[in-house]
Amino acid sequence: AVVSTQSTGSVMTLGLLVTGEIWHASNFCLKNQTIIPEIITFGFASALGQNFIFITVSEFGPLMCSIMTTTRKFFTILGSVVLFGNTLMTRQWIGTMIVFSGLIMDNIFGKTIKRA
Secondary structure (H helix, E strand, C coil), X not given: CHHHHHHHHHHHHHHHHHHCXXXXXXXXXXXXXXXXXXXXXXXXXHHHHHHHHHHHXXXXXXXXXXXXXXXXXXXXXXXXXXXXXXXXXXXXXXXXXXXXXXXXXXXXXXXXXXXX
């Protein structure tokens, strides 16, 4: 896992150098120095979130992590609709209901012990 993370970081750094985006980003940060604490906070929050995902997968398995992630996303969408007045199209509501119907059915029927 560590090697994979380091490899990904190296490839991304190389990409930033080759495309020249590293210089644009550096200049932006120099001109807008108030953003630097925001970037650092975002980095720490991302690392903390990744730790929670790792712990969830390790302790409860990938299916439970997937269910938790999907549930969180649903409540984010619901909060967006309720709190900010964003609307969903009919097909988006249908898709949401299909996903959660599957989660509910998995919760009810997916955990039964199969007897031989």
